[in-house]
Amino acid sequence: MNGFRIAAGAAMLSVLGACAQPPAPVVVADPYAGNVGGPARYTGAVKPGNLPGTVTAADFARTAGDTVLFPENDASLDGAARATLVKQADWLKRNGSFSTVVEGHSDEKGTREYNLALGARRAGAVQEYLVSQGVESGRIRTSSYGKERPIEVCSTPECQARNRRAVTIVSPGTGV
């Protein structure tokens, strides 16, 4: 059984990032199975996924994108945000050993406490969307930093726009 899973995992690794649909059944040879001397044939559905240790959190940010942006005073997800979240969800489904924290942020305009609540609302919107795409809700924790942790320190409208964000941070381990 072990050898089978390794083989399947290696096969998945080669198509990383390209599979939004469950893969077709994979045929593998299992040297540890019965049928001495002959090939073993498995046709069951293989659960997609990478083995722990073969991918890193950095891979998530690079391949799926860890940040989505929001309009002013708003937690709605536009097309670009949803496209990013679909990729995040795919990655998380393939890498079931990772858990995630979604951190909501706001720009510096607005009051401190309202911005904490607004960041929470943004993180909640991301969590809800990831769950709708098939990620187990128990793997996603949310937090909010409001306006406490801007990524841009300038005060132009463009900078403010980049600070109105939710960042999905993945880490190895299923606990959240």
Place this chain on the structure above:
Amino acid sequence: MTRTLFSLAAAALLALCAAPLTAQDTPAPAPDATMTAAEDQGPLRIEITGGQVEPMPIAVAPFFDEGGAGELAGQIQQVVTADLTGTDLFREIPADAHVAKPTAFDDAIAYPDWRAINAEALILGAVAVQGDDVTVKFRLYDVFSGQPLGDGMQFDAPREGWRRVAHKVADQVYARVTGETAYFDSRVAFISETGPKDARLKRIGIMDYDGANPIWVTDDADLVVSPRFSPDGNSLLYTSFASGMPQIMLMDVASVQSRPLKMEAGTMSFAPAFSPDGRWIVYSREKGGNTDLWQMDVATGAERPLVETQAIETSPSYSPDGRQIVFESDQSGSQQIYVMAADGSGEPQRISFGEGSYGTPAWSPKGDLIAFTNQQGDSFHIGVMRPDGTEEKMLTESFLDEGPSWAPNGRVVMFTRATPGGEGTSRLHSVDVTGRNMRPLDIEGAASDPDWGPLLP
């Protein structure tokens, strides 16, 4: 070190006592030829209302050293004078303009000499130090009516508490002249900020209302925001990110020990406020992205929801009688201010209907006004309105003003003013309720989130 400093301050707090000077200590007024003319002036009084008020000219005679005081006599006099002139309700007549030069605390007052320099009020003080103790006496005189205004008073305190004694003296003068309650002998909890804007380090400080004697009650290892005093000033609620999400902590100020308020796991909590009797805490609690108002019994930790909607409810503040709560909600589509019964009965009533959005309402300790943050486009204002939403008045305007907190007498608010850009920083400012006397607080470094504690006993 922090704790040592604080316990010294606490010791000063406990030991300070005040007593009126006995009637026989009050010297008889000197013969006064211009009495009749002065009677037209009416009693000495500053009314804190709207409009431009000319500061009242006061003379503070050099405080006498009645033994062992040395430089302390002058230092105490300076703090008394700074408290009073800092309100912009008083203007000091400098000592080199004084005609009369009293030689002892009990000297008869040469009213004509003080009238000659247009002093309306005169303060005489004396300081004595014996061992570790300081004794401060003062008398206040109404120059134009030619008589003392109230009894003289004597304060005894540990020597290191001398600034508090000075504030007590100034409080007496302020209260007698304005008819308002005092506020100088009070402390402010705040957030001290260091480091760049995208990696700000924050810690909680407690300082005298004028920025003196800051002490630190948290280190800057964990992000902290919005400290809030209990009504007696002995506890502090604040929000810490130590657990990776905002969570309300409760600190015993004397021991500097904190514990998190017990909440359902995985929920964020922030924006706490005590009820005036200290029995309840009202705060924001988040679940699944939505933020509602909750209430907790401090003694038992039992929680109950107060306002549950699909909108954001936050920044609650109790009325001084404890019967109502003012808070902000964006259920109308933008942040607006609502008032509700503190027991959760009935529907919250919206009270803000002006231009822009409204947040961080703070109910005045006098009960007559609610201070708030108002945002109109790209400019922010601190404003006040009646609890029914009428008589709205903006007091400030800047790139970002927010989070007003009331002085214990409800006549001054302190707030955070932030400046834009990468070099942008935050400073504490105060402004009085009429919109006069806007001034930055004189403290080192960046600061935010002031919470003005009670008048100390």
